Amino acid sequence: MTGLEAFRAEARAWVRENAPKSLWETSGSGPFEGYWGGSKCEETDPDLLRWRDLGIEKSWTAPAWPEQYGGGGLSREQENIIHAEMKAIGVPRPVAGQGLAMFGPVLLDYGNDAQRAQHLPGIARGEVRWCQGYSEPNAGSDLANLQLRAVRDGDELVLNGQKIWTSHADLSDWIYCLARTDPNAPKKQMGISVVLVDLDTPGITVRRIDLISGYSPFCETFFDNVRVPTANLVGTENEGWTIAKAILGHERSSIGRSIARQPGSAQREVVARARKHLAVPEGAIPDPLLRDEVASLGMLEEAFHLTLARIQQSAESGTPGPEGSITKIVGSELKQRRFELGMQVAGTQGLGWEGPGFDADDLQYTRDWLRSRASTIEGGSSEIQKNIVSKRVLGLPEGKK
Amino acid sequence: MTKDRAPFLLLNEEQKMLAKTAHEFIRERAPAARIRAFRDSRDGVGFSRELWSEMAELGWLGLQIPERYEGMGLGFFDLAVVLEQSGRELMPEPFVSTLLLGTQALLLGGSEEQKKALLPGVAAGETLIAIGYEEAGSRGDASKPVTVAKDSSDGFELSGEKLQVLDGHLADRIIVSAATSDTGYALFLVDPTQSGVTVIRQSRMDGLNAAIVRLERVRVKSDAVVGGLDAGAALLGAVFDRASVGLAAQMLGASEQAFTDTVDYIKEREQFGVPIGSFQALQHRAVSVYTDIALTRSVVLAAARAIDESPDEVPRLASLAKAMGSETFMHAAKEAIQMHGGIGVTDAHDIGFYMKRAQSTYMTFGMPSQHRRRWAELHGY
Numbered sequence: 001m002t003g004l005e006a007f008r009a010e011a012r013a014w015v016r017e018n019a020p021k022s023l024w025e026t027s028g029s030g031p032f033e034g035y036w037g038g039s040k041c042e043e044t045d046p047d048l049l050r051w052r053d054l055g056i057e058k059s060w061t062a063p064a065w066p067e068q069y070g071g072g073g074l075s076r077e078q079e080n081i082i083h084a085e086m087k088a089i090g091v092p093r094p095v096a097g098q099g100l101a102m103f104g105p106v107l108l109d110y111g112n113d114a115q116r117a118q119h120l121p122g123i124a125r126g127e128v129r130w131c132q133g134y135s136e137p138n139a140g141s142d143l144a145n146l147q148l149r150a151v152r153d154g155d156e157l158v159l160n161g162q163k164i165w166t167s168h169a170d171l172s173d174w175i176y177c178l179a180r181t182d183p184n185a186p187k188k189q190m191g192i193s194v195v196l197v198d199l200d201t202p203g204i205t206v207r208r209i210d211l212i213s214g215y216s217p218f219c220e221t222f223f224d225n226v227r228v229p230t231a232n233l234v235g236t237e238n239e240g241w242t243i244a245k246a247i248l249g250h251e252r253s254s255i256g257r258s259i260a261r262q263p264g265s266a267q268r269e270v271v272a273r274a275r276k277h278l279a280v281p282e283g284a285i286p287d288p289l290l291r292d293e294v295a296s297l298g299m300l301e302e303a304f305h306l307t308l309a310r311i312q313q314s315a316e317s318g319t320p321g322p323e324g325s326i327t328k329i330v331g332s333e334l335k336q337r338r339f340e341l342g343m344q345v346a347g348t349q350g351l352g353w354e355g356p357g358f359d360a361d362d363l364q365y366t367r368d369w370l371r372s373r374a375s376t377i378e379g380g381s382s383e384i385q386k387n388i389v390s391k392r393v394l395g396l397p398e399g400k401k
Numbered sequence: 402m403t404k405d406r407a408p409f410l411l412l413n414e415e416q417k418m419l420a421k422t423a424h425e426f427i428r429e430r431a432p433a434a435r436i437r438a439f440r441d442s443r444d445g446v447g448f449s450r451e452l453w454s455e456m457a458e459l460g461w462l463g464l465q466i467p468e469r470y471e472g473m474g475l476g477f478f479d480l481a482v483v484l485e486q487s488g489r490e491l492m493p494e495p496f497v498s499t500l501l502l503g504t505q506a507l508l509l510g511g512s513e514e515q516k517k518a519l520l521p522g523v524a525a526g527e528t529l530i531a532i533g534y535e536e537a538g539s540r541g542d543a544s545k546p547v548t549v550a551k552d553s554s555d556g557f558e559l560s561g562e563k564l565q566v567l568d569g570h571l572a573d574r575i576i577v578s579a580a581t582s583d584t585g586y587a588l589f590l591v592d593p594t595q596s597g598v599t600v601i602r603q604s605r606m607d608g609l610n611a612a613i614v615r616l617e618r619v620r621v622k623s624d625a626v627v628g629g630l631d632a633g634a635a636l637l638g639a640v641f642d643r644a645s646v647g648l649a650a651q652m653l654g655a656s657e658q659a660f661t662d663t664v665d666y667i668k669e670r671e672q673f674g675v676p677i678g679s680f681q682a683l684q685h686r687a688v689s690v691y692t693d694i695a696l697t698r699s700v701v702l703a704a705a706r707a708i709d710e711s712p713d714e715v716p717r718l719a720s721l722a723k724a725m726g727s728e729t730f731m732h733a734a735k736e737a738i739q740m741h742g743g744i745g746v747t748d749a750h751d752i753g754f755y756m757k758r759a760q761s762t763y764m765t766f767g768m769p770s771q772h773r774r775r776w777a778e779l780h781g782y
Binding site: 267271274282283284285288291292294295296298299300302303304305306307309310312313314317323326329330383386387389390393394395396397398399 | 407408409410411664667668675676678679680681683684685687688689691692695696697698699700702703721724725770773774776777778780781782
């Protein structure tokens with residue numbers, strides 16, 4: 001047995017012995033599912049909290065981070081194995097969220113020792129929740145157009161402006177922002193810096209945005225003369241765009257993977273809804289056109305999972321291919337098709353909003369369908385992803401946008 | 402895909418080397434333009450026997466054939482590596498007939514004598530085997546052959562007509578399906594030189610070679626049966642699954658080549674003073690083809706792996722690979738023609754051959770809609 005195989009056996013045994021049974025088969029085990037933590041967290045599920053504590057005790061909330069920052073000091077391969085073993089039984093990671101999946105890795109790559117020591121242990125323990133301040137009202141797909149100003153005043157930066165689509169800013173403790181530190185830079189991608197801001201700092205206002213689904217995962221965050229120490233600048237001042245792109249790359253692959261859930265689950269879900277709403281307890285779905293569409297979805301789902309596995313295997317073998325660039329495009333499309341089909345089979349039972357005549361599952365499903373419309377927009381729209389693949393993978397010449 | 406562990410979807414070092422060697426050999430020696438030359442010269446063979454022999458010497462034809470039948474004793478996965486490359490240039494050599502239909506039928510259902518007699522010749526590039534299953538009116542449904550096998554004193558007497566038998570014009574043996582009862586059929590090995598067999602060459606648009614095989618009271622001994630009597634359906638089904646995966650590997654290679662040629666073209670071709678590849682309307686569609694190819698590669702590799710390692714998964718994954726491979730190739734071919742513009746619909750340009758092959762492979766071994774129906778059945782809905 002190689003070292004990694006032995007580790008897999010160890011990880012499998014530990015996960016299966018310790019993960020509370022109530023959490024099995026509940027999760028796709030992606031980086032954004034499960035306990036997000038932070039000081040404003042109101043989670044009460046005792047099993048979820050116990051799983052969090054066990055993960056912290058084992059240092060497996062951030063397996064590949066250095067031990068001095070609350071990580072497990074393991075290799076990337078070992079971390080992948082741990083996550084794969086959690087996914088195999090469908091339990092969430094003990095702690096999930098932006099801090100672990102996106103901000104922490106950036107701080108490890110670009111931050112200084114003091115910043116890592118200040119922020120990483122709290123993330124690994126699920127005590128401090130982070131959110132991301134990227135988009136602005138006039139900086140969506142054209143992110144580099146951002147205008148949040150950060151002006152030096154002695155050893156402080158003074159922030160003025162607005163962020164939008166700051167996911168869960170209302171539940172977070174800190175935000176990592178892109179701010180314009182040099183408005184006179186020759187290109188708009190220059191003169192941008194990454195700034196860390198404690199959301200309790202005076203001058204910050206957070207307002208939730210209601211979506212068509214009725215959910216409010218997103219917020220607007222306003223900055224009115226917000227003062228933060230210059231020590232909160234990450235990396236080189238005015239060169240934050242490089243870091244921003246690294247985070248976005250990470251976000252896209254994470255979103256793609258997190259959409260994946262369990263192989264076959266989208267097909268099972270739609271078939272189950274067809275059985276329920278079309279009163280076909282077993283056997284073939286009688287409408288051949290509908291059945292064809294479900295099969296088409298099931299095939300896309302299987303192909304997507306196999307492709308994720310292939311990407312993962314290439315990465316593990318040390319020769320990552322360019323296919324990672326398509327995970328967000330395909331994953332978000334798969335998600336939308338799944339909900340579209342699930343809504344179609346429900347017919348008018350899918351039209352409820354609340355109250356009598358609709359069961360809880362159907363009401364939830366309708367909201368999830370509406371929520372899924374955002375999946376091809378958030379984290380870089382499919383159109384932007386296609387621009388990126390076109391340029392970086394296919395090498396097509398840049399044209400007018 | 403099982404939940405715990407995905408199949409291994411990468412090539413090992415030897416397979417990477419094999420892919421590279423095959424890619425270079427085929428690009429150099431077997432460009433797609435040959436199809437035009439074979440067609441225009443009304444070549445009696447329609448492919449290159451010399452090239453076929455050379456590939457045999459390189460070991461490619463016997464990759465999956467066990468060593469005791471003078472093959473290399475590797476897996477279907479290794480064969481798929483070469484098939485993908487052969488697809489890139491739409492090679493008209495008898496891969497589908499001999500390696501994907503004939504050889505698989507023998508490996509899955511052949512008697513020891515049959516395998517000993519034929520497989521060494523296949524590996525050596527000398528023996529060609531075709532399968533006849535298509536008939537007038539069968540329309541892609543091979544399950545009810547009109548061709549009959551009547552019991553005779555020391556065997557059977559076969560009568561009927563098979564259409565579009567791939568490489569039937571040159572095959573040394575033709576395996577035909579024939580009804581043995583009201584509901585069942587069997588596969589029979591026929592020597593086309595024996596009395597009662599008439600072979601008539603057919604000409605298809607896609608560069609592949611085919612023939613009508615007419616059987617008039619053709620007498621075969623009982624040892625000509627491949628697999629059991631009445632077992633033809635199960636055997637032919639299993640053969641089609643493997644052949645579908647192999648054809649999907651060829652379709653993957655063809656899609657990849659058509660796409661690469663198209664991307665190269667739109668980088669070069671200028672209109673309005675700029676390369677047309679700078680237009681977003683084309684870029685996004687190119688990415689869509691790229692995405693389909695990436696997904697198809699994963700399913701083809703998984704299906705090929707399953708043939709070697711997880712036989713229970715083969716029906717499901719074969720249908721997945723055939724359905725997606727067909728749709729992807731069709732998508733890639735249509736976009737290739739459209740993005741090439743006027744030159745794309747001229748006979749002078751090779752890209753049109755990809756369109757023709759996309760259509761023929763789409764219709765072979767079941768259309769995508771048939772495979773989706775089967776997928777649904779296999780998943781219980």
